[in-house]
Amino acid sequence: MATIATTSRIRLGAGSPAVVAAGVLAVTLPLVGFVSLLLREQLDPQLHNHQAHFVIFGLAGGFAFTLGYGAGEAANRRGDARVLLLSLAFMATGGFMALHAFGTAGVLFAESRAGFQIAIPVGLLVSAFFAVASAFVDARPELGQLVMRQRGRLRAGVLGSMAIWFLWTLADLPPLSGTNGEAATGTVLATLATLGTIAYAVSAVRYWQLFRSRPTLLPTAVIACFLLLAEAMVGVAITGERKWHASWWEWHGLILLAYLMIGFAARREWREERFRQLYLPSTRERRQEISVLFGDLEGYTTFAERSSPAEAAGVLHAYWGTAAPLLARRFGGQVEKFIGDGIVATFNSRGDQPDHAVRAARAALALQEAVGAIADEHPGWPRLRVGVNSGDAVLRELGGEGHVAYTLVGDTVNTGARLESLAPAGGVLIGPTTRAALPAGSLVESRDGLRMKGKHEPVDAFVLLGVPS
Incomplete structure (x- = not known):
C-alpha cells in the first residue's frame, strides 16, 4: 500500500x-x-x-x-x-x-x-x-x-x-x-x-x-x-x-x-x-481531502545501468532541482519526499487549499513542461510520468520517542501511485475526482476501464492536456 x-x-x-x-x-x-x-x-x-x-x-x-x-x-x-x-x-x-x-x-x-x-x-x-x-x-x-x-x-x-x-x-x-x-x-x-x-x-x-x-x-x-x-x-x-x-x-x-x-x-x-x-489532536490524526501528485522517470533503471553513477545522479539533480521549487513555491504544494527517481507532492494537506485539485493539475502540467525542456536538451535522458488523484486520506502520526512519521494513507494515495505507473511518458494521467474538480474548458482524453494492481474494479482515468488559467 x-x-x-x-x-x-x-x-x-x-x-x-x-x-x-x-x-x-x-x-x-x-x-x-x-x-x-x-x-x-x-x-x-x-x-x-x-x-x-x-x-x-x-x-x-x-x-x-x-x-x-x-x-x-x-x-x-x-x-x-x-x-x-x-x-x-x-x-x-x-x-x-x-x-x-x-x-x-x-x-x-x-x-x-x-x-x-x-x-x-x-x-x-x-x-x-x-x-x-x-x-x-x-x-x-x-x-x-x-x-x-x-x-x-x-x-x-x-x-x-x-x-x-x-x-x-x-x-x-x-x-x-x-x-x-x-x-x-x-x-x-x-x-x-x-x-x-x-x-x-x-x-x-x-x-x-x-x-x-x-x-x-x-x-x-x-x-x-x-x-x-x-x-x-x-x-x-x-x-x-x-x-x-x-x-x-x-x-x-x-x-x-x-x-x-x-x-x-x-x-x-x-x-x-x-x-x-x-x-493539536487534529494535527496528529485527521481525515483530509487532498490531491496527491506522483512523478517517476520512465526507463531510469535502464538509463542508470548504462550510465556512470555521476551521470545518473546528475539527471535526478537536474530534474528534482527544478521540480521542488516549482511545486512548492509556484503552486503551494508540499514536496513530501523523493524516492530514487520518483517524487511525491501533496496539496491541501494542511486544509488551507480548497482549490487543491486545480493546483495539482496545473502543477503537473507545468512540471512536465519544465522537465520536458530539460530532457529536450539532453537526448537519451528518461522522460517523466505524472499521476494526480484527489479525494479523502488520513494523516496519522506514527512512532514515538526516537522516530516519528506523519503519514498519509488511503485509497486516494494508492490510486495516485497507480495512475502514475500507467501515465504516458511525458504525460499526466488524472483520476475522475480530479477531473470533476477542473474548470470548464479543461482539455482531457478519456482512458476508460483501466486495470490497476490491487483494485478489483476497473478505473476510469484521463490524460490531462490543458487547464485554463
Whole structure:
C-alpha cells in the first residue's frame, strides 16, 4: 500500500536530571516571582543603567521574536493552529520588547517617548490575545483550519501593528505624544495589566487542563511562561511609573525568564519537531481531502545501468532541482519526499487549499513542461510520468520517542501511485475526482476501464492536456 510519510527523529532523555530540574523550576519560579513582587516596598532601590537596559531587553526581544518565528515555521510545516498562534504570541512580545529597548532614553534618543515606554505592556496584551486563542483553538474543529488559512494575514497583522506603533511614536502623535503621554499614565497601564493578567491566567488554566494527563517539559514550560507573563502584568500595575526601581526591573526580568524557559524546553526536542508536544489532536490524526501528485522517470533503471553513477545522479539533480521549487513555491504544494527517481507532492494537506485539485493539475502540467525542456536538451535522458488523484486520506502520526512519521494513507494515495505507473511518458494521467474538480474548458482524453494492481474494479482515468488559467 502506498503511503506518504514525513519523518523526524525525536531527542531522547526526557527524564534526565537537567530536564527534571527544569520542570521543577518551571513550577516554582512563578510563585517566587509573585512573592517578590508583593515585597517590592521592602526591597525596591533605584537601579539606573540605560545602556544595560538597551542591550539586555533588545537581545531578549530578539530572542523571543526568533523563537516565535521558529515556532511559526514548525506550525506551517505541520499545519498546526495551536503552535501557530503561540508563535504569534511570542513574536508580539518580542517585537514590542525590542521597540521598548530601542526607545531607551540616553542611547538612541535623548529623552523618553511615551510609545516606547509602554511598548512592553502593549505587546504583552497583544500576545495575551493569541495565548487565549491558542488555548481554545481546539474548541471547534473548523477553528484550526480557519486560523491556518489566515496565517499570512495574522502574521502580517502582528508585524504591521509593530510598524504602526513605531511610526506613531516617532511622529509624536497623541495619545503617544511627549515623554508622558496620555497612554503612559498609571490608569492606562493598570487597565492593560488587568486585561493581560486575566488573559494569561485563563490560558495557563486551559493549558493545564489540556496537558495534565501528559505533563512533559514543553507544555509545563508554556504554562509557567503564561504565569510569569501574568505576573509581569501584575508588576506593571503595581509599579506603575516607578521606572528604574528594582520592582520595575523585575517585571521586565519575568518576561525574559518566561521565554528562556520556553527556549530551553524547545531546545530539548529534536530540531525537526521542537513543538510536537503541543500539537493539536487534529494535527496528529485527521481525515483530509487532498490531491496527491506522483512523478517517476520512465526507463531510469535502464538509463542508470548504462550510465556512470555521476551521470545518473546528475539527471535526478537536474530534474528534482527544478521540480521542488516549482511545486512548492509556484503552486503551494508540499514536496513530501523523493524516492530514487520518483517524487511525491501533496496539496491541501494542511486544509488551507480548497482549490487543491486545480493546483495539482496545473502543477503537473507545468512540471512536465519544465522537465520536458530539460530532457529536450539532453537526448537519451528518461522522460517523466505524472499521476494526480484527489479525494479523502488520513494523516496519522506514527512512532514515538526516537522516530516519528506523519503519514498519509488511503485509497486516494494508492490510486495516485497507480495512475502514475500507467501515465504516458511525458504525460499526466488524472483520476475522475480530479477531473470533476477542473474548470470548464479543461482539455482531457478519456482512458476508460483501466486495470490497476490491487483494485478489483476497473478505473476510469484521463490524460490531462490543458487547464485554463
